[in-house]
Amino acid sequence: MNIIEVTNLSHRFPDGTIGIEDITLSIREGEFIVIAGRNGSGKTTFLRHLNGLLLPDTGAVRLAGVPVSRDIPRARQMVGMVFQDADSQIVGETVFDDVAFGPENLCLNECEVKRRVIKSLKAVGLIDIADQRPHLLSGGEKRRLAVAGILAMESRVLVFDEPFSDLDYPGVRQILHQALSLHKAGHTILIATHDLEKVIAHADRLLIMSDGKVIMDNAPEVIIKDVEAFGVREPCASRLGMEIESWLN
Amino acid sequence: MNTNHSIQLRKTAYASLFAALIAAGAYLSIPIGPVPIVLQNLFVLLAGLLLGSRMGLASVSVYLLAGACGFPVFAGGTGGIGRLLGPTGGYLFGYLPAVYIIGLLTEKTGLHAGFDVIAMCCGSVVIYACGLAWLKLLTGMTLNKTLIVGMYPFILGDALKIAAAVPIAKALRPIMRIKD
Amino acid sequence: MAELTAFHFHPGASLLHTLDVRFKILSFVLISISSLKAYPLSLSILTLVIFYAILISYLPFKSILKELRYFFVLLVFIFIARAIFTPESPVADLKQSVVAWQGIYSGALVCWRLLLVVLLGLIFVSTTKPSDIRIAVEWFLTPFPFIPGKRVATMMSLIMRFVPLILDQARETVDAQRSRGVENRKNPVYRLIKLIIPLMIRTFEKADKLAVAMEARCYSEKRTNKALSSNRSDWITLFGIICLSILLVNN
Numbered sequence: 001m002n003i004i005e006v007t008n009l010s011h012r013f014p015d016g017t018i019g020i021e022d023i024t025l026s027i028r029e030g031e032f033i034v035i036a037g038r039n040g041s042g043k044t045t046f047l048r049h050l051n052g053l054l055l056p057d058t059g060a061v062r063l064a065g066v067p068v069s070r071d072i073p074r075a076r077q078m079v080g081m082v083f084q085d086a087d088s089q090i091v092g093e094t095v096f097d098d099v100a101f102g103p104e105n106l107c108l109n110e111c112e113v114k115r116r117v118i119k120s121l122k123a124v125g126l127i128d129i130a131d132q133r134p135h136l137l138s139g140g141e142k143r144r145l146a147v148a149g150i151l152a153m154e155s156r157v158l159v160f161d162e163p164f165s166d167l168d169y170p171g172v173r174q175i176l177h178q179a180l181s182l183h184k185a186g187h188t189i190l191i192a193t194h195d196l197e198k199v200i201a202h203a204d205r206l207l208i209m210s211d212g213k214v215i216m217d218n219a220p221e222v223i224i225k226d227v228e229a230f231g232v233r234e235p236c237a238s239r240l241g242m243e244i245e246s247w248l249n
Numbered sequence: 250m251n252t253n254h255s256i257q258l259r260k261t262a263y264a265s266l267f268a269a270l271i272a273a274g275a276y277l278s279i280p281i282g283p284v285p286i287v288l289q290n291l292f293v294l295l296a297g298l299l300l301g302s303r304m305g306l307a308s309v310s311v312y313l314l315a316g317a318c319g320f321p322v323f324a325g326g327t328g329g330i331g332r333l334l335g336p337t338g339g340y341l342f343g344y345l346p347a348v349y350i351i352g353l354l355t356e357k358t359g360l361h362a363g364f365d366v367i368a369m370c371c372g373s374v375v376i377y378a379c380g381l382a383w384l385k386l387l388t389g390m391t392l393n394k395t396l397i398v399g400m401y402p403f404i405l406g407d408a409l410k411i412a413a414a415v416p417i418a419k420a421l422r423p424i425m426r427i428k429d
Numbered sequence: 430m431a432e433l434t435a436f437h438f439h440p441g442a443s444l445l446h447t448l449d450v451r452f453k454i455l456s457f458v459l460i461s462i463s464s465l466k467a468y469p470l471s472l473s474i475l476t477l478v479i480f481y482a483i484l485i486s487y488l489p490f491k492s493i494l495k496e497l498r499y500f501f502v503l504l505v506f507i508f509i510a511r512a513i514f515t516p517e518s519p520v521a522d523l524k525q526s527v528v529a530w531q532g533i534y535s536g537a538l539v540c541w542r543l544l545l546v547v548l549l550g551l552i553f554v555s556t557t558k559p560s561d562i563r564i565a566v567e568w569f570l571t572p573f574p575f576i577p578g579k580r581v582a583t584m585m586s587l588i589m590r591f592v593p594l595i596l597d598q599a600r601e602t603v604d605a606q607r608s609r610g611v612e613n614r615k616n617p618v619y620r621l622i623k624l625i626i627p628l629m630i631r632t633f634e635k636a637d638k639l640a641v642a643m644e645a646r647c648y649s650e651k652r653t654n655k656a657l658s659s660n661r662s663d664w665i666t667l668f669g670i671i672c673l674s675i676l677l678v679n680n
Contacts, residue, residue, distance in 0.1 A: 088642065101646060266587075269587070279624065314581065318585075
């Protein structure tokens with residue numbers, strides 16, 4: 001079943017520059033997709049249409065059949081988003097409060113909020129520091145906290161915008177591990193990055209964006225040799241003609 | 250379609266940010282000369298200039314309310330009503346009318362550097378009036394002594410802050426772009 | 430940052446920890462205000478009550494004293510000011526300043542009252558979770574028609590989120606400018622401008638991102654209402670506090 005269907009999606013910014021242009025694609029439930037492209041190629045703009053943070057000028061995005069613009073709260077709940085800057089998306093004064101923020105916005109009752117928070121914190125392994133202040137967490141922990149905040153909303157699609165920037169090696173591994181286990185649990189995963197090295201070994205599908213358009217859309221092994229024309233570095237192992245290994249090994 | 254809601258949310262975030270800047274300003278200083286310049290009241294002036302009367306007032310009110318409830322937003326970390334009733338509490342209360350007056354004056358006169366300076370001078374006078382009155386009442390000092398302790402040492406710093414606030418406001422106004 | 434963490438919540442299970450926050454706030458305000466009218470006899474009673482409260486809530490007394498050191502300086506200042514400037518029967522003539530018994534008495538009284546109010550605030554903060562305080566503030570503001578209680582509560586938690594971000598950002602900006610020799614510039618206005626413009630631009634960007642992230646997580650003012658519950662011990666405590674305040678005011 002297609003969980004996301006994008007048809008002829010275009011968006012122009014108020015100053016007239018083109019954000020994205022004529023994107024058509026569909027995403028099946030449970031796919032693991034990497035979106036790559038140089039800075040300013042439209043990755044973030046595209047992703048922000050999936051949960052209605054931006055609305056299309058022309059075209060439409062359908063989530064399980066329903067257009068995003070018809071029911072924005074539903075879109076926000078279905079498509080959870082982890083932003084590039086982990087620090088500026090944390091709202092609560094404690095880890096627990098921050099995860100509770102989403103479910104409280106959905107007007108769930110208190111027991112349900114608590115149940116979801118505990119479940120999500122367990123899933124990302126932060127349950128032991130639930131009373132900690134978020135400011136004191138490490139980079140990897142902060143991003144895991146952001147993931148927990150989305151899990152608590154029971155989103156089916158998880159979108160990561162540049163999840164590996166600013167992270168040290170253990171931090172990258174934590175997030176990668178998290179994304180994979182969520183994928184295994186049935187979530188649809190979209191990761192936007194300009195650095196394929198860290199994640200491509202796990203992807204089912206690779207989208208290359210350039211100047212607001214989707215230039216290539218195929219299995220990673222088919223197109224990986226051609227990505228450098230679009231400002232994305234081909235992973236080392238692939239250059240050397242070897243098989244790409246996971247960062248988790 | 251959801252832009253109204255977005256603007257409302259952005260305003261809330263900006264007002265909170267200014268309240269946080271005022272709180273952080275108590276800990277930030279530039280070491281110049283014998284008396285370091287503490288940035289707290291500079292952020293109050295800027296809140297009036299950049300947020301305008303209503304949002305500026307909201308920002309300062311929430312700051313004071315948070316402090317009164319015991320959140321550690323006042324200098325020295327001593328939160329709570331005790332701080333508002335203490336000797337320097339008058340200055341803190343003075344921020345309320347000051348930010349409103351600054352916001353109102355700049356809104357009425359159109360954004361012009363000269364009027365910004367006048368507005369900030371009025372605001373500073375209001376802060377001192379509240380602060381000194383309370384300090385005098387609490388300590389029982391004569392007016393002269395109160396001025397020596399509670400105003401003269403800070404006047405130069407305040408003049409510098411007003412001078413700095415004009416170009417700062419000019420640089421930041423286009424970035425904030427809050428529409429009513 | 431150290432200064433900001435000094436005054437904070439100590440987890441525990443004492444009577445003070447378990448009282449309903451709304452009752453605690455009411456009691457706190459009542460006593461704070463009425464103690465400003467109190468005289469030595471009733472102040473002594475209040476002092477005993479406060480020490481008892483500190484004892485039963487297992488607050489670390491030593492660190493409390495340490496946290497108040499800045500405040501003690503202020504108290505000494507007020508005491509001296511009061512002692513010197515209150516007129517009437519002089520006991521000692523120190524050059525120009527006249528110290529009078531009257532002044533020493535009124536100075537001590539003012540300092541005593543302020544110290545108790547600050548101690549009360551400290552006990553309140555140390556035994557109450559920040560999130561509970563926010564819920565209570567929201568509850569108290571609900572009856573007022575033009576004040577959006579939910580938004581105020583959200584703003585309070587945003588303030589506590591932003592303050593450490595701002596301080597970190599300021600430190601980074603200051604270090605970056607120092608390493609480029611800003612200390613050679615003696616003009617204070619120049620340095621104020623060069624510090625504050627980048628600091629504010631960066632923090633505004635953060636506020637913008639935060640607003641977008643909140644939107645992505647469905648923020649609206651229609652959200653789950655957290656329930657507060659009161660029981661008999663809350664009412665008994667409040668009754669006791671009211672009696673105490675009447676005693677304080679009437680002496």
